[in-house]
Amino acid sequence: MYTLPLSVALLAIALPALGGRSPSLVARASSCTLAAAGSGKDDAPAFLAAVKSCDTTIVPKGVTLNISSPLDMTGINNKHINIQGKISFNPDLGYWTGHAFYVPFQAQLAFWLLGGNHILLDGGGTLDGQGQAWYDAFASNSSLGRPIILTVSNASDVTVQNIAMVNAPEWFNLVNEAKGVVFDNVTLSAVSTSKNAAKNTDGWDIYRSDNVTIKNSNINNGDDCVSFKPNTTNVLVSNLQCNGSHGISVGSLGQYAGVYDIVENVLATDIKMSNAQNGARIKAWAGKGVGSGIVKNVTFTNFIESNVDNPIVIDQCYETSASDCSEYPSNTYIQDVWFDSISGTSSGKEKSVVGSLSCSPDGRCSDINANNLTLSPPSKYGAATYTCQNVNITGTSAGLFPACSTT
Ligand SMILES: *[C@@H]1O[C@H](CO)[C@@H](O)[C@H](O)[C@H]1NC(C)=O
Ligand SMILES: *[C@@H]1O[C@H](CO)[C@@H](O)[C@H](O)[C@H]1NC(C)=O
Ligand SMILES: *[C@@H]1O[C@H](CO)[C@@H](O)[C@H](O)[C@H]1NC(C)=O
Numbered sequence: 001m002y003t004l005p006l007s008v009a010l011l012a013i014a015l016p017a018l019g020g021r022s023p024s025l026v027a028r029a030s031s032c033t034l035a036a037a038g039s040g041k042d043d044a045p046a047f048l049a050a051v052k053s054c055d056t057t058i059v060p061k062g063v064t065l066n067i068s069s070p071l072d073m074t075g076i077n078n079k080h081i082n083i084q085g086k087i088s089f090n091p092d093l094g095y096w097t098g099h100a101f102y103v104p105f106q107a108q109l110a111f112w113l114l115g116g117n118h119i120l121l122d123g124g125g126t127l128d129g130q131g132q133a134w135y136d137a138f139a140s141n142s143s144l145g146r147p148i149i150l151t152v153s154n155a156s157d158v159t160v161q162n163i164a165m166v167n168a169p170e171w172f173n174l175v176n177e178a179k180g181v182v183f184d185n186v187t188l189s190a191v192s193t194s195k196n197a198a199k200n201t202d203g204w205d206i207y208r209s210d211n212v213t214i215k216n217s218n219i220n221n222g223d224d225c226v227s228f229k230p231n232t233t234n235v236l237v238s239n240l241q242c243n244g245s246h247g248i249s250v251g252s253l254g255q256y257a258g259v260y261d262i263v264e265n266v267l268a269t270d271i272k273m274s275n276a277q278n279g280a281r282i283k284a285w286a287g288k289g290v291g292s293g294i295v296k297n298v299t300f301t302n303f304i305e306s307n308v309d310n311p312i313v314i315d316q317c318y319e320t321s322a323s324d325c326s327e328y329p330s331n332t333y334i335q336d337v338w339f340d341s342i343s344g345t346s347s348g349k350e351k352s353v354v355g356s357l358s359c360s361p362d363g364r365c366s367d368i369n370a371n372n373l374t375l376s377p378p379s380k381y382g383a384a385t386y387t388c389q390n391v392n393i394t395g396t397s398a399g400l401f402p403a404c405s406t407t
């Protein structure tokens with residue numbers, strides 16, 4: 001359907017994608033509407049063909065596409081994928097463990113690679129990972145590879161908005177080697193209906209990517225709400241409600257010998273964090289033979305926490321014994337960090353402790369700030385206590401921390 005001159009086609013797709021207010025131009029871009037092939041059939045080939053050849057691909061309300069082979073949507077440009085219905089990933093575990101895309105980062109598998117330039121994924125519909133069969137199988141096979149629902153990879157200028165994702169087998173979203181990626185009004189929910197938990201269902205992992213925004217979204221899951229992995233820069237995370245998660249988490253960084261990890265310029269603001277293992281967290285490896293890196297300019301602000309085990313955390317001796325950490329301090333330096341206006345309650349798992357900022361010896365943390373912290377533990381544990389190690393804390397809440405112990 002590429003009968004229009006290129007410049008007109010680009011204009012036609014660019015305006016509705018960015019503004020959505022230009023119906024006369026929408027009509028001039030090619031648009032394809034999909035129907036399901038029918039019971040027992042794989043809809044992936046038709047979905048792929050439509051996205052490759054049409055400017056706009058619509059999955060109408062009431063239509064469920066049965067995806068039973070991988071979706072390679074890399075290298076696509078100026079595309080609008082409008083999902084009003086459902087994309088359902090057929091839970092044939094044996095098939096996917098052999099055929100899902102392999103993602104080198106942490107040896108992950110992926111159902112769907114989305115890459116290229118200027119892509120909009122929206123429509124009010126649902127991406128269904130059909131996780132239950134995966135949660136049950138993983139409970140008896142912890143080496144089972146489980147695919148990520150959406151992997152935005154080798155991409156620029158991608159917007160994912162007004163979409164729900166349910167029951168990811170493992171992570172919901174990976175942003176991998178991408179820049180200019182926005183997630184807005186995305187609802188994530190992983191709930192197991194059996195005794196086997198929906199494990200490792202991270203909301204977002206960001207890796208080797210720059211300029212990523214995640215905002216106005218609701219997450220109910222069983223692992224990190226948002227996690228900043230190596231080489232994540234210029235990220236805004238704003239107005240999220242995270243429930244049941246492991247928090248907004250930098251790292252873990254500096255794990256692999258010879259590899260340098262960077263996380264820089266991160267702002268996480270207006271976060272409601274409930275029933276979680278962590279609130280705002282930074283973790284970096286120490287010990288013999290680990291890697292190195294830098295965490296610089298990270299702000300966690302306006303968090304309201306409820307029933308959180310560890311509301312604020314720096315752990316720069318991650319997975320390392322105290323003696324190893326003093327002999328081999330972390331080579332991942334942590335600088336210019338703000339924990340500002342963090343309120344609410346801990347779970348009491350750490351008794352009265354509501355904040356723990358623990359650095360390696362030898363000044364590996366610097367310019368660590370705490371302002372306006374008003375956290376409290378459950379009343380039976382009395383007044384809140386804060387702990388710290390090997391770090392000078394500045395800011396209006398610095399006095400909450402005792403003179404930090406040194407090792
Ligand atoms: C989805 O497609 C696969 C492979 O063609 C098939 O085995 C399965 O029954 C289909 N599922 C549905 C719900 O149609
Ligand atoms: C990344 O995408 C660009 C264009 O979209 C392509 O030219 C390049 O080969 C891709 N790189 C990788 C590593 O896939
Ligand atoms: C567990 O999963 C792995 C990876 O998918 C697979 O190779 C292995 O055969 C499975 N083990 C069992 C006991 O099913």
Ligand SMILES: *[C@@H]1O[C@H](CO)[C@@H](O)[C@H](O)[C@H]1NC(C)=O
Nearest residue numbers: 124125161162163164185187
């Ligand atoms: C958010 O997305 C949902 C669909 O997932 C939609 O119903 C709702 O209207 C959207 N909200 C806004 C503010 O756009």
Ligand SMILES: *[C@@H]1O[C@H](CO)[C@@H](O)[C@H](O)[C@H]1NC(C)=O
Nearest residue numbers: 156157158179180181182211
């Ligand atoms: C960041 O990404 C957004 C969305 O693609 C884009 O509008 C903006 O210009 C980018 N900012 C920079 C500094 O590249």
Ligand SMILES: *[C@@H]1O[C@H](CO)[C@@H](O)[C@H](O)[C@H]1NC(C)=O
Nearest residue numbers: 220221243244245274275276
């Ligand atoms: C929030 O998470 C808790 C703990 O995982 C869970 O029991 C509860 O059902 C979740 N709430 C909602 C609204 O999903």
Ligand SMILES: *[C@@H]1O[C@H](CO)[C@@H](O)[C@H](O)[C@H]1NC(C)=O
Nearest residue numbers: 208230231258259260261262
């Ligand atoms: C991160 O970026 C730095 C600087 O470009 C590079 O040296 C390093 O190898 C990258 N690390 C990873 C994990 O990609």
Ligand SMILES: *[C@@H]1O[C@H](CO)[C@@H](O)[C@H](O)[C@H]1NC(C)=O
Nearest residue numbers: 234235236264265266267297
């Ligand atoms: C720190 O990060 C924030 C948020 O990404 C950014 O706006 C600000 O410019 C950064 N500051 C410096 C000095 O780079």
Ligand SMILES: *[C@@H]1O[C@H](CO)[C@@H](O)[C@H](O)[C@H]1NC(C)=O
Nearest residue numbers: 302340341342343344372374
């Ligand atoms: C301190 O935090 C509370 C929320 O806990 C907020 O309402 C208030 O505006 C903050 N004050 C300052 C000075 O930032």
